[in-house]
Amino acid sequence: MLGDREGPLVSTAEHVLAALRGMGVDNATIEVDGAEVPIMDGSAAAFVAAIDQAGIVTQPAVRRFIQVLKPVQVKIGDAMGELRPFAGGFRAEVEINFANKVIGHQTYAFDLSPEGFRREVARARTFGCMNDVARLWGAGFALGASFDNTVVFDEARLLNAEGLRYADECARHKVLDVIGDLALAGLPLLGSYRSVRGGHKLNNAVLKALLADRGAWRVVESETARRPVRGHVEAGASAVGGLVAPAYGPDVS
Ligand SMILES: [Zn+2]
Numbered sequence: 001m002l003g004d005r006e007g008p009l010v011s012t013a014e015h016v017l018a019a020l021r022g023m024g025v026d027n028a029t030i031e032v033d034g035a036e037v038p039i040m041d042g043s044a045a046a047f048v049a050a051i052d053q054a055g056i057v058t059q060p061a062v063r064r065f066i067q068v069l070k071p072v073q074v075k076i077g078d079a080m081g082e083l084r085p086f087a088g089g090f091r092a093e094v095e096i097n098f099a100n101k102v103i104g105h106q107t108y109a110f111d112l113s114p115e116g117f118r119r120e121v122a123r124a125r126t127f128g129c130m131n132d133v134a135r136l137w138g139a140g141f142a143l144g145a146s147f148d149n150t151v152v153f154d155e156a157r158l159l160n161a162e163g164l165r166y167a168d169e170c171a172r173h174k175v176l177d178v179i180g181d182l183a184l185a186g187l188p189l190l191g192s193y194r195s196v197r198g199g200h201k202l203n204n205a206v207l208k209a210l211l212a213d214r215g216a217w218r219v220v221e222s223e224t225a226r227r228p229v230r231g232h233v234e235a236g237a238s239a240v241g242g243l244v245a246p247a248y249g250p251d252v253s
Pocket residue numbers: 011015126173176177252253
C-alpha cells in the first residue's frame with residue numbers, strides 16, 4: 001500500500017459511466033451511498049461484473065444518440081482533443097506522451113462495442129507517477145490510492161509487483177476515461193474522438209464545445225445501436241440539459 005488513509009478519490013464516477021456506456025446501457029439509475037463512488041481496482045471491471053450480474057433489459061423504445069456533424073477541436077496547453085463525424089458508431093483514439101520514460105509514448109484506438117469494451121478496455125487501471133501521487137496526497141487528493149487500485153510508476157520502473165494487465169494499459173485507461181467523460185453528454189455519441197496528452201478536463205471541454213455549437217451535432221434515433229441514424233429527430237436542445245459539468249481536481253486518470 002502507498003498509504004492506508006481513506007478519503008475521496010478523483011473521477012471514479014466516470015469509471016461507472018464508462019462501464020454503462022461501454023456495455024451499451026443507456027437507461028439506469030445510479031445511487032451512491034457515500035461521498036464518492038468506490039474506486040474498486042482502479043478500472044471498470046467490477047462495474048462490468050455488476051452489470052453482468054444484474055443483466056441488461058432491452059426496452060421497447062428507440063435509442064437516441066448525439067451524432068457529430070462537423071469537427072470540433074479544443075486545445076489546452078499542449079493537449080488537444082477533437083470530435084469528428086464518424087460513420088461507424090463511436091471511436092476513441094488517444095495518444096499520451098509522458099516525460100516519465102516508463103510510461104513514455106503510447107497510442108491506442110478503440111471502436112466501441114460491448115464485447116470489445118469488456119475485453120480490451122474495462123480492465124485497464126488508473127495510473128500515476130509516484131511523485132504526482134505524493135503531491136496529490138499533500139494537496140488532500142487521491143488519499144485512497146494504493147497499489148491495489150492504481151498503477152504506479154517511478155522514474156525507472158513500474159512499482160506494482162503484479163505487473164501490467166496490458167503493455168499499453170495507460171493508454172487504454174485513457175480510452176476508458178474518454179468513454180466515461182463523454183457519457184456526460186446525456187446521450188451516446190456517434191462520432192470519433194481523438195486526444196493528444198488529454199485528460200478529464202480536456203474531454204469535458206471538447207464535449208462542451210460540441211454541444212455549444214448547434215451546427216455541430218444533431219439528435220438521431222435508432223432501434224438498435226448497430227443500426228444507427230434514422231434521420232433527423234429534433235433540434236436537440238434537450239440533450240444539452242443532460243450535460244453535467246463536474247469540477248475536477250488535479251488531472252488524475
Ligand atoms: Zn480513470
